[in-house]
Amino acid sequence: MVHIGVIGYGYWGPNLVRNFAETPGCKVIAVTDLRPERLSAVKQRYPYVKTTNDYRDLLTNKDLDAVAIATPCSTHFKIAMEALKAGKHVLLEKPLATTKEKASLLIKEADRRKRVLMVDHTFVYTGAVRRIKELIKSKELGDIYYYDAVRVNLGLFQHDVNVIWDLAVHDVSVIDYLLPMRPYAVSATGMSHVANQPENIAYLTLFFKNRLIAHIHVNWLAPVKVRRTLIGGSQKMIVYDDLEPSEKVKVYDKGINVKSDAKSIYKMLVSYRTGDIWVPQLDITEALRTEAAHFVNCIEKKKHPITDGESGLRVVQILEAATKSISCKGRPIKLTTMKIAK
Amino acid sequence: MVHIGVIGYGYWGPNLVRNFAETPGCKVIAVTDLRPERLSAVKQRYPYVKTTNDYRDLLTNKDLDAVAIATPCSTHFKIAMEALKAGKHVLLEKPLATTKEKASLLIKEADRRKRVLMVDHTFVYTGAVRRIKELIKSKELGDIYYYDAVRVNLGLFQHDVNVIWDLAVHDVSVIDYLLPMRPYAVSATGMSHVANQPENIAYLTLFFKNRLIAHIHVNWLAPVKVRRTLIGGSQKMIVYDDLEPSEKVKVYDKGINVKSDAKSIYKMLVSYRTGDIWVPQLDITEALRTEAAHFVNCIEKKKHPITDGESGLRVVQILEAATKSISCKGRPIKLTTMKIAK
């Protein structure tokens, strides 16, 4: 039985408590938040859970095996580091950290203490993304040509981070999970429309070997909500629309055939192929439920989670580089090769 | 009565002939194409029109006032220049030319001979784009923050030009018409997925003064057809979906209010506004019909067309810079200021 504490009971914390409370093999022991009214909310709904306004009470609690941290971005590093040093397994809200240096320190600390460090890249655990992963792994799409994601709406302006760290982080983590390669460079553009505020609209291009390219469009100031990804492969193509209630993933048997026939070199090299469309049924388990069970399982089996510290670090590195590229109006930024355990 | 000849009767030529044939104040006198079977097609449908396989027959025809040119891109400059030198008014398929030098030469020649030089930027003449122009001019949207266009489908691969010159040209010409400023730089990325072929997927960012940004996504290799543009303003926002049969332009009374209140500086500076949506009725006249009438009117009234040589040149300059930026993985390319007559 894994005993869990949750740090932060604002927007996301209640989802963490609810899901861990309903996950077999673990128990929510304590919740902390600075605001008394949030702790009252915990008490009313979960009378058996201990509450405190000092997160250090959780770190010194010997009964606790693990903590889930859902505090503001700027506090992630400090709290997560203290938790690891106190011997707790850690599930941390995305992003893992605000710089790759801090992300690396967390990874090292977790390794040294043999603790699970997991980043809450929620979309990786959706039925849709896991199904797409299977399709890509089974080579059903052929070679992947491009990945194009749009994630826009009239969203809450963040004041400490730009729209990349708030929204593109989702797509970058999904790309990290899905694609068979790591990007070697990023070019990004963006704009802030409010004085003294970070960018609220941004466009990222990720460059990979073998003609693979990825692009992400994020916007906090759009009139409509769009969450749509196109994935082009040499054999098949996917439209993944997260707002579709029941047909989120569509697989198109469409594409081009390229002939190297001698005669056609001077004419048309490309012919078109269009066939059936297929909409696979998806696992509709709540992503956070799957993720909570995975965290518990990794603690019990001493395994590396899918969204481990390394994946969190790779995502942070890309977001950092993209932010730098934006300030240079799209100048490409090289992504340094990192030693990656797996 | 303006007497018109059409050069090229392939994909677009029949639309030109049909529309000029039905435009009051002009008459289609002659059509030329290299292929006999295309000329037969002309004869069967328009028995009264002269046909020839040599376009120079049209240029030497004293009865002709103007020519419309719908030949392959690489021949535009040569034919248009000869036509202007022969004293004909010219309507030329987009793009105006393949380089800004050639575009400038055409403009100068037309100026010297006082002939109308018009580029066939068809989308500028749609009811949707003209309605959006009114909304922008009337300040209904407030200040324009961004312009975001997507134009993708499983389209015909071109072999002599990349997807920018084939598809993005439409959006760049609409942007040139709609937006109150000229861009000062462009960053673009893209990829070719067929060996020895030009890019089939591309992303362009245009930078303007006053926090305005524009982005264009074009793709010949998409599983679905999308023609959707978001326009964000400080007061209202627009979704323009060209594939919607009857609700192409939607105006959203949505946005943010930014307060500089002293107290809120440390809290939330941005509040959200969401109101009604309005779908204006549009003029559904075929764009090319409106355009044909405009060409005839400019000839008769000795006026500059909306999509004149200057606008064609500005579009070509952007496409050239974007193509260069793609080869540098997004490095921004400055757009030199041009002297513009109007």
Place this chain on the structure above:
Amino acid sequence: MVHIGVIGYGYWGPNLVRNFAETPGCKVIAVTDLRPERLSAVKQRYPYVKTTNDYRDLLTNKDLDAVAIATPCSTHFKIAMEALKAGKHVLLEKPLATTKEKASLLIKEADRRKRVLMVDHTFVYTGAVRRIKELIKSKELGDIYYYDAVRVNLGLFQHDVNVIWDLAVHDVSVIDYLLPMRPYAVSATGMSHVANQPENIAYLTLFFKNRLIAHIHVNWLAPVKVRRTLIGGSQKMIVYDDLEPSEKVKVYDKGINVKSDAKSIYKMLVSYRTGDIWVPQLDITEALRTEAAHFVNCIEKKKHPITDGESGLRVVQILEAATKSISCKGRPIKLTTMKIAK
């Protein structure tokens, strides 16, 4: 302060408890259900609420002013009647009763004891339906020509009632609220696709004076979920799509103009009108919240609720007649005129 008890804590009961718990001016005192595990669920979430497995404990509780009943349909009459006789105000799940005789008895009992009797016709309290009511009342639509509702999905088969009593009840209650007249006859058809089970697909036509007609299509066995209503008026028309996340009500400035011009009698009497579309912003308060507040307000102010016993009776009468018409393959059934207080 109105003290409320909730009878039945199955599918709908938790929504009633949650909404009354958050409605100012009232307090949830007690909840009853036959199943111990459901009472535990109440206790965990609302530790301060009394629980019992005997609903009569609520009726004899002097502290209680009112009860909300969310038990199976067949028990509605008995429990509601006992509650009224015990002097409680009653909010009753739809339908009010299974026959119009029972419905009438409840109305009389409530009148005699001066108690509020309200039926939970939830859709009447949605922002969408209330907005449409305003549009109809203000004559913005002109004369109402037709009301056409579709409510289908792969839904839970009920075993004691057919699809009309489960789904069409929503549309009939909305029609009762929205339309300015009462229907005088109903024709209905339907079919059961499971042996010994009630109809799972049905079509109702309601006939009104002045050329007004209403039609309802309900189906438990549809491949897709549809909740769409068309309302045609002489001036404007509405599309009300309850599944649209943010554009539920669209007002079309479309219709026909009919001329009685002498000359045109032998030609075309009808001309078409098509104009802008308008999507009004809606109140997005949860319908049940609005409804709970209305119930409390009616108790305090001794008012008749919008969905009072009379409206519940009118709905029951239509459902009874429709069920009879189905068994006669569409033969029209006359709706007897009822004395209606308001």
Place this chain on the structure above:
Amino acid sequence: MVHIGVIGYGYWGPNLVRNFAETPGCKVIAVTDLRPERLSAVKQRYPYVKTTNDYRDLLTNKDLDAVAIATPCSTHFKIAMEALKAGKHVLLEKPLATTKEKASLLIKEADRRKRVLMVDHTFVYTGAVRRIKELIKSKELGDIYYYDAVRVNLGLFQHDVNVIWDLAVHDVSVIDYLLPMRPYAVSATGMSHVANQPENIAYLTLFFKNRLIAHIHVNWLAPVKVRRTLIGGSQKMIVYDDLEPSEKVKVYDKGINVKSDAKSIYKMLVSYRTGDIWVPQLDITEALRTEAAHFVNCIEKKKHPITDGESGLRVVQILEAATKSISCKGRPIKLTTMKIAK
């Protein structure tokens, strides 16, 4: 080589001429229309075709093997009968006739003279409907439970026939082609919203043996265009949306399983099944092209067409009964069994 004449060059006639002109094995010889300007239009486009304002010129023309008739509904019988008596094969606009007596006379005349009599039930020849036919025949859907069609828009008011004869005729003819049984009764309701004009909105229910039911909703006065059909089967279900540009037919692996397990009789007999969705690629040949080729083939091979006189008669019988039912507010009308050749 089949020589064809076309009678009537209004709305539909040009489509007939164009398609027969491009169908191998036949030739359009002559076209007739009462209006000189329509004949000029023929001449300009097809200089080789003879034109006349007297349709009898076509019937006496020995060179003609067949005529296609696209005249107003009320003239169908007279012209078609004269054509058959003149020994011509006949393709006749839907509906075959305005009464089943007249339809029967045409069938007898065609039989006696061994001429092909074909009704232009265009939708039967679409790729979508032919694909659905295969799915039904192959038992992929299992037993058919219901067929539900909606065909509404702001359409042209007809003055001589109601909306059933104009729109529902399409769905009735598709039902006749697709479903494995004939209906035994019809109930219909409807309304006219313009004084002295026929019904502009109508609802038809067709009753079949074996729990099969069909319903058609047609409306000339709708704010939006809808062309959507749901087909429910015991194994799979179909959504056929004719307005979808590329995904017209979707096959849902959804439904219910009914268990007759003794224990569950008192509990839940029905369980739900939901699986993948599949969008088959369709033949996108223009329906009228397929139909024209079929007509020519039937003449050459002396075969009965798919949409022969008998199918036209069955459709007319249903439309007649439905019109009668409307005037009786839904009273069901029995459909008499007809002797059918095939």
